Amino acid sequence: MNDLKRxxxxxxxxxxxxxxxxxxxxxxxxxxxxxxxxxxxxxFNGTHIYLSSLLATxxxxxxxxxxxxxxxxxxxxxxxxxxxxxxxxxxxxxAILHNNLLxxxxxxxxxxxxxxxxxxxxxxxxxxxxxxxxAWGAAYCLYKWQTHGS
Numbered sequence: 001m002n003d004l005k006r007x008x009x010x011x012x013x014x015x016x017x018x019x020x021x022x023x024x025x026x027x028x029x030x031x032x033x034x035x036x037x038x039x040x041x042x043x044f045n046g047t048h049i050y051l052s053s054l055l056a057t058x059x060x061x062x063x064x065x066x067x068x069x070x071x072x073x074x075x076x077x078x079x080x081x082x083x084x085x086x087x088x089x090x091x092x093x094x095a096i097l098h099n100n101l102l103x104x105x106x107x108x109x110x111x112x113x114x115x116x117x118x119x120x121x122x123x124x125x126x127x128x129x130x131x132x133x134x135a136w137g138a139a140y141c142l143y144k145w146q147t148h149g150s
Contacts, residue, residue, distance in 0.1 A: 006142060007061050013141045014053060014082070017134035025130065040097065048093050053131075056086035072143050079139030083132035084119060091115040 023031045035046030060082050068074050092115050095101055101111055122128050 003061070003065050006065070006146075007057065009145060010061070010138050010142045011054065011057050014057065014134050014138035015050065017137045018049075018053070018131070021130060021134055043094060043098070044090070048090055048097075052090035052093060053082070053086040055089050056082050060085060068142075068146065070147060072140065075139040075143040076136055079135035079137075080132060082139075083128060083135035086135075087119055087122065087128055087131050088115045091118045 019031075019035075022034075026034070034044065035049075037045035039045055039047040060078065064074075064078055064081075068078065092111065095111065095114065101108060119128065
């Protein structure tokens with residue numbers, strides 16, 4: 001299977017499972033309000049969520065496309081990396097759009113460590129599992145497709 005097919009398979013399954021999980025956890029009304037929110041005014045919305053997962057998938061597919069083997073372990077680590085990187089990118093996008101950064105000499109360096117601190121704090125409240133569970137599910141589907149489907 002070529003790389004573009006694998007990329008679109010993973011991304012479509014990741015978005016589908018993520019949307020289902022978000023809908024299941026938060027309910028229909030809140031999910032639709034969040035997904036249809038204005039990207040420039042609301043904190044987290046569908047545009048930020050899907051853009052961050054797209055960027056994380058592109059970055060990690062370029063790095064790991066040849067390292068995925070016939071065992072499931074690399075696929076689950078791939079899903080773990082994509083889930084965490086999409087959250088870090090989501091925090092960076094949120095900080096840039098809402099002017100949470102000071103663009104002066106020592107202060108702009110906080111863009112390098114603050115998203116990772118936010119990720120650590122988010123693990124306390126189990127927020128990253130909303131990103132990790134669909135990424136692991138999509139990675140497992142990609143593994144099954146690679147080993148049995150093609």
